[in-house]
Amino acid sequence: MNRFDVVVVGCGRAGSAIADALAATGRRVAAVKLDHDDHADRVSLALDGLAPPQPSPIRFELLKGPAKFLSPKTLSVAGQEVEARRFVLAAGGRPRIEPGLTDLNVLSSLTALTSPPPASAVILGGGPVAAVIADRYSRAGGSVTILGRAMRFLPAEDESVADALAGRFRARGIEIHAGVVDIVTRAQDQGFSVSWPAGNDVRELKVESVVAATGLRANTDGLDLKSADVYVADDGHVVIDDELRTSNPCISAVGHITSPGCSLAMQDHHAELVAQNFQSPFYARQKLEITEPPRIVRTSPPIARVGASESEARRLFRDVVTAVAPYFDGANDASAAGVIKLVGRRRGGRLLGAHLVGAGAPELVLFFDLLVRSEIPLADVPERRHFPLPGPTDAAYRALTAWVNAAYG
Template sequence: MPQPARETLSADDIIIATGSQPVMPTIPGSDLPGVITSDGAFLLPEVPARAVVVGGSAVGAEWASLFRTFGAEVTLVEMMPTLLPAEDTEIGRALTRSFTKRGIKVLTRHTVTAVEGEDEGHGGLRALVADADGEPVESLSADIVLFGVGRRPNTAGLDLEKAGVHTDDRGYLPVTDRLRTNVPHISAIGDVTGGIQLAHVASHQGLVAAAVVSGHDERIDYRAVPAATFTHPEVASVGLTEAQARETGHEITAARFPFAALGRAHAYGATDGMVKVVADRSSGAVLGAHIIGPGASDLIAEAALAVTHGVTLKGLVDTIHAHPTLGEATMEAAMGALGLPLHTAPVRRRR
């Protein structure tokens, strides 16, 4: 087969944006038909009747939620104590409760150690599950087993070494806060940099890199990156979790406000979930916010602005929020953190 024609391009600056791809773990049976990653899920010709999803972070949780929405019998297996382990633990526990109510079987502190073909011979699979001690506990029947447990950078074949561009031991491209690699005039953005692998982060990196190439002194700041997980219910967060805030030496105050107390949520018929705010006790500065519930991915923008610009709890409370809206939950949570709740019982202020 003839090779495609190659073309040599010259430029003053090069920006590498080759992204990443899902990783398939090397366990017995990972090469069987029906064992897929998130990329393979997009190619499924129909909704599987039975799905085992391995990995309870954003990718796995989103696919588990989607499969269940379309009627599949779903089991979600996560090795950590809660789903969405990068999120505040209260959010992970709340998502587990919501998934369980929807009929998704959630197995935390478990792993899939192997996949086998079913004995009946009609194309089914069995996922072998072990507990936190590695002891076999269950065999799950499935039509597909989806692994959402990691990614690797698309740097193979780029011949980066010929240009002197350094990669780390996983193949990612370390960059400065101006998105420069170790080689002048070669930059990198997106998943290939090995940082926060979110589409909106890659887009913002692109803006910064383009500005730097154009001669501006722009720099990337990752202190207030919002994350959104498009499950049902949605999850979104920004800044520090309660545990992270304590670990970094903050004396904090934290409070939450349930969507069940909002008229707008009742009008939507979606009252599960809450908004949680975490703030520094002495200054009142908002350190983080964590949301599970309707519109979480939209509501997080206000909190991201607060964390980015050092807005205090009082600043959120003093900002008039339209009524009836879901956004009132952020203001109400801030009031609770100040010990001034309007529509819920006073929240014990954590020390």
């Protein structure tokens, strides 16, 4: 039986980084290459318009084949038993495709992001992946319809931000339908027929392509994590603590297997934290930051957010104050305005969250990220001379001033 200090199950972005970092310290490390373990990483890269990284020399032993746990300390890889003191689960995620669509040759989110855009498409799903695909298809001249099951478009985003982007999409001819159930998809000779209830009628569209952008699911199937004493939630993701340990303290988990919406920045944070904690005594171990890194939806215009939403903040505090200010894309064209929404506490003037949609939002959100993490009182920030005109910095000044006025009059 092969014995290692650490075995990493999955060779995606986070898994490869951990294996390489630990192997560099002289530990005997193996990484298991699984089918589709980098699928979610490739979706994330495609969403951000990034090319997959070039292969680099590896310093760990690479194992290939299906893997499953035989016990908390033993893993079977292609029938070969492997034993390790510590394991890291980094098996990634894969598209969640509704039953009945798998045999219809609909496009997955990855295929949709990396293939030429069709002339017409229905996109199943109303989240950030669906929004990015719809945006790209529309800018290429295609006819696009979004069908989401949730009761509103982009349900994970602040409603003000989601409504602003939806308005921009509709102005470009993108149809958006929320709360849609009982969707029927049929393959035809030259495309698809998609129908769904619309009031007392049934709406039907004939399109060239159908895209299943209904999210990702964790790659936990087949690993037999029960034999490893690892708890898996009902939706399939691995439950972790603030040090990324599973219910078995000798097994950690990182990336999409812990949260199918894990961003590239969060995956890198996971990898750094696990690699560091494996080398540190218990009193020097690092914990996950409470505030997640900024999250970006690269539509046109883009969305950016950091910190808590209004509903999340109100569950924790009773003195939450919000303010919404217009975000102009350069010139003061009200028809092209996005928004900035700030969520903070009246007591202490602390910023809890910021939500933006507009050109330059991915860059501007870093400023608000610093305010969230530094806990600087917002009343001390908005001095006109520090915010150049015109542009995104002026929008930040307007939002901060609006929040201070709402909080303190």
